[in-house]
Amino acid sequence: MNMKLTRTLLICGTILAGGASAAFAADCEVQLRSADTHPDGYPTVEAVRWLGTQLKERSQGRICVEVFPASALGEEKDAIEQTQFGVIDMVRASFGPFNNLVPETQIVSLPYIFRSADHMHKVMDGPIGDQIAEGFAKHDLVVLGYYDGGARSFYNSQKPIKEVADLKGMKFRVMQSDVFVDMMSALGANATPMPYGEVYSSIQTGVIDGAENNQPSYDTSGHAEVAKYYTLDEHLIMPEVLAVSKLSWEKLSPEDQALLKEVGQESVPVMRDLWNKKVAESEAAVVKAGAEITRDIDKQPFIDAMAPVYEKYVATPEAKDLVAKIQATE
Incomplete structure (x- = not known):
């Protein structure tokens, strides 16, 4: 999208939002607007709202955060661009859109790179997360923390699906990503990239046999109604980022920067706790509706099958070093 047009649309949209936004701004010396593609009530949205509450309390009402869920400030790619340009102050986004921008994010988006959600948290909350944050900084985004996008x-x-051989010849919808297409090929299955909104009818009519996603999405999309077999292989445990525009960051005093960073970090376990509760709720809902969940599979053959994928996408010494560091993290 043309950035001048984007900027104009956002400014107009903010003005048209009316009295509520105007009143909100009048209450605070500093008003930060945060964008999210997820719907109202989603764990990421509620975590940023928690951050806003804490920030307002600890700044004695000087700093406020207004969260705009459900892509109210634009779809994810546009929201990221607007945050880079300082039109939006903060954004919560998945790592996927950054894969071609911040090379390190492609590595942590590889299949089976994380052994578990806990492993992902330890990696992202440590020196590797700091290294990736430097990559974001090169593109005018200051990382406040890493959220959980689920498995x-x-x-x-x-x-x-209990073993790799069960996938042979099956047709699965995947995101429009070369990595995902290659992942399915390595597992002996056929990848069918398609928009998310077409998955339900495509499974129902037999165009595809299934898809892949986290449990809340499997639940809320209704896909459990037409695809009752769910296997917890957790091939992708995707981090998400909460970041503030460098331009907005530099307008804050050093004290306010420190406060925002502190509260941002504190919002991470809040979000992850909300996510875990959401996963449990969704699992209970799909099981009640008749879904069959396969657990405790031997993941090693699935991991071993990824050798050609890693050979293709982990080609540079820097990428190989980062993979080794991730795998060595305990």
């Missing part, structure tokens, strides 16, 4: 697993309408 993506396979589900289908045909049979339980």
Whole structure:
């Protein structure tokens, strides 16, 4: 999108938002607007609202954060660009859109790079997370913390998936990503990239056998109605980022920068706790509706099958070093 047009649309949209936004701004010396593509009530949205409450209290009402969920300030890619240009102050986004911008994010988006959600948290909360934050900084984004995007697993309408051989010849919808297409090929399955909104009908009509996603998405999309076999292989455990525009950051005093960073870090366990509760709720809902969840599979053969994917996407010494550091993290 043309940035001048984007800037104009956002400014107009903010003016048209009316009295509520104007009143909000009048209450605070510093008003920060935060964008999210997820709907109202989603764990990421509620975590940033928690951050805003804490920030207002600890600044004695000087600093406020207004959260705009459900892509109210634009779809994810546009929201990221607007945050880079300082039109939006903060953004919560998945790592996917950054893969071509921040090379390090592509590495942590590889299949089975994380052994578990806990492993991902330890990696992202440590020196590796700091290294990736430097990559974001090069593109005018200051990382406040890393949220949890959940674990993506396979589900289908045909049979339980318990081993790699069960995937052979099956057709799975994947995101429009070369990494995902290559992942499915390495597992012996056929990848069918398609928009998310077409998945339900495509499974229902047999165009595809299944798809892959985290449990809340599997639940709220209704996909469990047409694909009752869900396997917790957790092939992708995706971090998400909460970042503030460098331009907005530099307008803050050093004291306010420190406060925002502190509260941003504190919002991370809040978000992860909300996410865990959401996963438990969704799992209970799909099981009650008749879904069959396969657990405790041997993941090693799935991991071993990724050798050609890693050979293709982990080609530079820097990438190989980062993978080694991630795998060595305990």
